[in-house]
Amino acid sequence: MRPLTLSRLLVHCAILGAILFAVVVVALKLGAVPVSLYGLVRDLIRVALGQASQLSSEHQLIVFNIRLPRIFLSIFVGASLSVAGASFQALLRNPLADPYVLGISSGASVGAILALIIEPHLALAPAVAALFTPVGAFLGAALTVTAVYFLGRREGQIDSSTLLLAGIISASFLSAIIQFFMATLSGGNYHGMAYWMMGELSTPQQPIVSWILRVGFFIAAGAIYTTAADLNLLLAGEKEAMHLGVDIRRVRIVVYIAASLLTGLAVSVSGAIGYVGLLVPHVMRILFGSDHRILLPTAAFGGAIALVIADTLARTVVSPSELPVGAVTAVAGAPLFLYLLRRRLA
Amino acid sequence: MSSSARIPASGALRAVAESFPNTDVRLSVEQVSYAYSANPTQAPLFTLEATSFQARPGEIVAIVGPNACGKSTLLKLIAGALAPLSGRVLLNGFVTHALPPRERGQRIAMVQQESPLLFPSRAWEFVLQGRHPYSRKLRFESHDDVLIARNALAQVGAEHLSDRWMDQISGGEKQRVILARALTQQPLLLLLDVGAQVDLLETLRKLAAANRYTVVVVTHELNLAGQYADQVALFQKGKCLRVGPPSAVFQRELLEQVFQTPLTVELTSSGRPRVIVPSAK
Amino acid sequence: MLHRTNKRNRFAPRKTLLVPLLFAACCFPPAHAQTSTSNPPSSPVYKEFVDEAGRTVRVPQPVLRIVSLAPSLTETIYALGLQERLVGDTDFCDFPPDAQKKTKVGGGLNPSLEQIVALRPDLVLLAKSFNRIETLHALETLGIPSYGTEPHSVQEIISSTERLAGVLGVPDAGAALGVDLQRHLTDLQQRLSPFPPRRVLFIVWSDPLISIGKDTFIADAIRHAGATSIVDSSQDWPQMNLEEVVRLQPDFLVFASSHSASRTSDFDVLAERPGWQALDAVRNRRFAVISDAVNRPAPRIVAAIEDLARQLHPEAFAPRPEDEKEKKNAAAEPLVPASEVGSNAGDSASREACACAP
Numbered sequence: 001m002r003p004l005t006l007s008r009l010l011v012h013c014a015i016l017g018a019i020l021f022a023v024v025v026v027a028l029k030l031g032a033v034p035v036s037l038y039g040l041v042r043d044l045i046r047v048a049l050g051q052a053s054q055l056s057s058e059h060q061l062i063v064f065n066i067r068l069p070r071i072f073l074s075i076f077v078g079a080s081l082s083v084a085g086a087s088f089q090a091l092l093r094n095p096l097a098d099p100y101v102l103g104i105s106s107g108a109s110v111g112a113i114l115a116l117i118i119e120p121h122l123a124l125a126p127a128v129a130a131l132f133t134p135v136g137a138f139l140g141a142a143l144t145v146t147a148v149y150f151l152g153r154r155e156g157q158i159d160s161s162t163l164l165l166a167g168i169i170s171a172s173f174l175s176a177i178i179q180f181f182m183a184t185l186s187g188g189n190y191h192g193m194a195y196w197m198m199g200e201l202s203t204p205q206q207p208i209v210s211w212i213l214r215v216g217f218f219i220a221a222g223a224i225y226t227t228a229a230d231l232n233l234l235l236a237g238e239k240e241a242m243h244l245g246v247d248i249r250r251v252r253i254v255v256y257i258a259a260s261l262l263t264g265l266a267v268s269v270s271g272a273i274g275y276v277g278l279l280v281p282h283v284m285r286i287l288f289g290s291d292h293r294i295l296l297p298t299a300a301f302g303g304a305i306a307l308v309i310a311d312t313l314a315r316t317v318v319s320p321s322e323l324p325v326g327a328v329t330a331v332a333g334a335p336l337f338l339y340l341l342r343r344r345l346a
Numbered sequence: 347m348s349s350s351a352r353i354p355a356s357g358a359l360r361a362v363a364e365s366f367p368n369t370d371v372r373l374s375v376e377q378v379s380y381a382y383s384a385n386p387t388q389a390p391l392f393t394l395e396a397t398s399f400q401a402r403p404g405e406i407v408a409i410v411g412p413n414a415c416g417k418s419t420l421l422k423l424i425a426g427a428l429a430p431l432s433g434r435v436l437l438n439g440f441v442t443h444a445l446p447p448r449e450r451g452q453r454i455a456m457v458q459q460e461s462p463l464l465f466p467s468r469a470w471e472f473v474l475q476g477r478h479p480y481s482r483k484l485r486f487e488s489h490d491d492v493l494i495a496r497n498a499l500a501q502v503g504a505e506h507l508s509d510r511w512m513d514q515i516s517g518g519e520k521q522r523v524i525l526a527r528a529l530t531q532q533p534l535l536l537l538l539d540v541g542a543q544v545d546l547l548e549t550l551r552k553l554a555a556a557n558r559y560t561v562v563v564v565t566h567e568l569n570l571a572g573q574y575a576d577q578v579a580l581f582q583k584g585k586c587l588r589v590g591p592p593s594a595v596f597q598r599e600l601l602e603q604v605f606q607t608p609l610t611v612e613l614t615s616s617g618r619p620r621v622i623v624p625s626a627k
Numbered sequence: 628m629l630h631r632t633n634k635r636n637r638f639a640p641r642k643t644l645l646v647p648l649l650f651a652a653c654c655f656p657p658a659h660a661q662t663s664t665s666n667p668p669s670s671p672v673y674k675e676f677v678d679e680a681g682r683t684v685r686v687p688q689p690v691l692r693i694v695s696l697a698p699s700l701t702e703t704i705y706a707l708g709l710q711e712r713l714v715g716d717t718d719f720c721d722f723p724p725d726a727q728k729k730t731k732v733g734g735g736l737n738p739s740l741e742q743i744v745a746l747r748p749d750l751v752l753l754a755k756s757f758n759r760i761e762t763l764h765a766l767e768t769l770g771i772p773s774y775g776t777e778p779h780s781v782q783e784i785i786s787s788t789e790r791l792a793g794v795l796g797v798p799d800a801g802a803a804l805g806v807d808l809q810r811h812l813t814d815l816q817q818r819l820s821p822f823p824p825r826r827v828l829f830i831v832w833s834d835p836l837i838s839i840g841k842d843t844f845i846a847d848a849i850r851h852a853g854a855t856s857i858v859d860s861s862q863d864w865p866q867m868n869l870e871e872v873v874r875l876q877p878d879f880l881v882f883a884s885s886h887s888a889s890r891t892s893d894f895d896v897l898a899e900r901p902g903w904q905a906l907d908a909v910r911n912r913r914f915a916v917i918s919d920a921v922n923r924p925a926p927r928i929v930a931a932i933e934d935l936a937r938q939l940h941p942e943a944f945a946p947r948p949e950d951e952k953e954k955k956n957a958a959a960e961p962l963v964p965a966s967e968v969g970s971n972a973g974d975s976a977s978r979e980a981c982a983c984a985p
Contacts, residue, residue, distance in 0.1 A: 004486055065769060123681070202737065233478055236461075242427060245478055320731055320733040321718060
């Protein structure tokens with residue numbers, strides 16, 4: 001009998017944090033343009049000391065203006081998707097749930113396509129134009145989340161199976177709309193949209209976007225974490241959870257909104273990167289157990305690590321070309337999924 | 347208030363209600379009724395007519411009757427999970443339905459048919475969940491919580507199952523573990539809606555006596571009720587026909603009318619009634 | 628209910644909050660300086676231009692290092708004689724052959740931003756039909772001047788080339804090229820004016836059947852070649868119903884191909900397919916194959932138009948006295964005739980237009 005304690009949680013998080021740090025350093029080093037480890041460490045120290053102006057500007061631009069923001073994007077998108085995936089698996093009582101099962105990515109895609117179609121007709125300042133697609137995607141996601149919530153209620157409360165059905169139907173409906181719009185897009189836009197939907201992290205985001213992503217992650221993930229113990233009980237049985245003092249209605253709403261927020265933010269900046277939200281929670285369960293008080297933080301770290309690795313592969317494997325990171329996660333994720341499936345059945 | 351954290355070496359669990367006087371009525375079901383209809387405009391599909399009974403600490407009340415006569419619904423009303431249409435359920439003076447979930451979890455424990463576990467956990471993890479009504483946000487279980495859980499397993503005779511996975515133990519073993527989880531809630535009231543097995547009721551009687559629980563158990567095993575319960579409530583089609591000690595309730599004409607089958611009632615050596623149904627030809 | 632609080636746990640909330648706070652602090656590093664890329668020691672001179680996407684671009688003068696993100700733009704740079712200043716292009720930039728030796732920055736849709744930045748370009752050229760708008764936004768965010776082109780007709784290709792020449796600092800070369808291309812087109816129009824235009828189906832992809840929309844530059848090119856596309860769709864790459872095509876009965880089928888060897892095989896494969904025999908053009912083997920230069924909005928398209936015109940209207944090209952003078956001028960032209968194009972490697976040129984085809 002080894003119950004979870006705070007020190008165990010912190011130790012595991014520290015280990016994962018160290019792994020994440022190492023992965024980030026390696027990712028900073030790799031890329032289409034070679035960077036020496038020595039030069040990298042030297043520059044990192046300089047930045048930390050506030051001597052950013054002394055960096056060689058080309059180095060600075062590539063490493064700090066392109067790679068580092070991209071790595072931070074990967075970290076937060078990966079963490080958001082994993083936490084959202086674990087939360088939806090608990091909320092929907094379904095191990096196959098991923099962040100997109102309720103149609104959020106489809107809604108975001110519709111929003112992004114509409115933004116893409118509308119944007120040329122509006123005379124926007126360049127900075128605003130770059131924001132148009134993420135904002136459009138987020139609005140699409142938010143509307144979908146709201147619609148699915150109202151469709152997924154039963155007797156005024158969120159019901160797991162009704163919610164799942166509502167989500168799947170919405171996703172399917174929205175996919176049809178996406179197909180329709182895609183057929184009307186012109187060449188360049190079509191390719192761009194196809195790329196976006198595969199999930200890619202190569203576009204540098206405006207600072208405000210990445211700031212919102214980070215703040216949103218901490219708020220939403222924090223909110224979900226406060227319900228972590230309740231989620232443990234919910235998964236053991238809904239009726240029993242109620243008798244054990246869980247306010248089921250409140251927990252469901254909080255998790256639904258927070259997990260949708262995490263997914264919506266992630267999808268708005270990176271498209272629909274698959275498999276991370278589905279598989280990282282399962283891997284973390286195998287390593288650390290199903291207690292959500294340790295599962296959620298480790299899933300966040302695990303997702304960050306996985307996506308940084310995937311994105312680094314995406315931009316180095318066919319250098320100087322880049323693969324969309326969603327393709328890398330799919331290629332790696334599908335076999336892993338099969339393996340996990342067999343392991344459960346064995 | 348007694349110090350509930352001091353765990354005696356013998357391992358006996360002390361319910362917190364130790365501090366309340368023994369002889370007072372603990373559970374009072376007062377004219378509780380319920381109706382359920384699929385549509386607000388239609389006639390109710392199911393009704394539970396006004397029911398009343400009382401129970402003291404250490405008592406076992408058995409609710410018996412044929413299928414679909416309202417037994418489980420009554421249990422949910424007592425647990426405070428459903429709001430009665432009329433009447434009220436009082437536990438030490440508190441209306442159960444009005445209690446906030448946390449308070450309710452500290453007073454009432456329910457043992458039911460278990461839903462299949464999605465992500466299986468170990469037995470000790472499962473039992474430890476019973477401490478949830480006492481935990482504060484963002485805190486982990488304390489050393490005392492762990493001790494209480496361990497003792498609960500010992501009380502139900504399932505200590506050897508502590509490290510086993512919940513989906514790898516037998517049905518009977520699982521029921522014991524579920525009961526252990528209920529005990530870790532340190533409740534005043536134990537409600538059980540399970541098939542009921544002999545050894546389980548035997549354990550319940552010991553526990554109720556030792557820890558002063560009030561136990562309400564729904565069962566379709568008349569003879570188990572007759573042997574172990576202090577009171578029996580007999581139901582038929584949502585109506586409580588009689589409440590009282592087993593000898594008062596197990597009357598041949600009454601039982602034959604309820605269960606629609608000829609039977610005989612005899613007294614065992616311990617003075618408790620036993621129902622014998624002649625085997626079908 | 629009594630529950631003795633464990634002394635240890637009393638501090639737990641503070642500890643559990645501390646961890647995410649520390650982590651949060653690491654995740655909001657001090658904003659690194661967003662510098663603009665060009666870092667010449669002397670302050671550069673900038674000129675402002677408006678590109679074809681309506682954006683105002685500040686271009687440093689002179690433009691010495693160019694990165695092209697579309698094959699059509701690479702060709703245009705060579706046609707303007709600026710190939711020495713081209714420091715990087717895409718994997719698909721294969722014409723002229725020398726372009727293949729330039730440093731590659733990746734594909735049109737997914738170029739490596741790092742590689743582009745490492746080449747320290749003064750200007751990056753993009754084509755709306757080949758590149759993504761996100762790439763444009765990304766370059767803007769990094770402060771790298773980028774110029775987008777978006778010609779919708781043959782005339783716009785010519786004027787786009789002239790404008791680009793102005794941006795790159797060689798307006799005279801651009802004007803000369805424009806005049807020359809214009810002359811070819813006018814001459815062609817004169818030859819073709821007595822003859823009614825042929826009705827053609829331009830086949831981008833045969834399964835599913837995809838053609839070109841009426842607002843594309845390819846449709847316009849076909850018009851200049853004395854033909855009209857039977858497809859009347861405002862989409863860029865409309866998918867056609869074979870029944871509809873049969874109803875319209877085009878005079879000719881037109882294919883664009885980079886392999887001379889595959890010229891007839893494209894048609895033969897198509898003719899074998901069920902249903903296609905219902906077309907007169909298929910039964911009578913009336914088809915034209917031109918170079919895939921028609922797919923790129925670059926100066927070379929004019930040669931492809933001429934080639935198509937010759938195949939569709941052979942009667943317009945009966946030898947005339949003024950043709951002798953024509954042939955002498957043709958020898959000095961920078962344009963490469965379509966007939967020699969087919970030997971180039973790869974059908975990558977057609978990818979520019981067809982990358983979307985499933």
